[in-house]
Amino acid sequence: MILRKFSLLIAMFAFLACQDDDSVRQNPFLVDISFQVQLNTNLPQYSQLNFAQNAVLVPNAGLRGVVVYHQGNEQYRAWELSDPNHSPSDCSRMRLDGTQLTCPCADDENSYDIILGLPLTGDGEYGLKPYRVSRSGNIITVSN
Secondary structure, three states: HHHHHHHHHHHHHHHHOOOHHHHHOOOOOOOOOOOEEEEEEOOOOOOOHOOOEEEEEOOOOOOEEEEEEEEEOOOOOOEEEOOOOOOOOOOOEEEOOOOOOEEEOOOOOOOOEOOOOOOOOOOOOOOOEEEEEEEEEOOOEEOO
């Protein structure tokens, strides 16, 4: 009987330990929107994505646009261009400089790494909002 109660107690702790904790880290500034965009790497505006360590901005996707980065070995990353540490506004669309995104808002010094999505400067709590990326032939699909 004691062994059965102990086993039940262990199972309950294991269940609680495995629960998702996304509600704690949910970004209040960037809402989830549904979208899908296909980028044909045969076209000049996306051909840079055929080569590692290149990035392309896609202005008409996501909230304020998306940056797609080719890491190499057919691995791609896609991130939201709106600064994740304040509400979307006219100035919250970030600028790409190499492998960094920088927020142009006047009182803001937020910058982020597009390889890992982590903050580099500023006092922001959140990293970049990631999007799904897949490649099939010459088509790269970015979606949420």
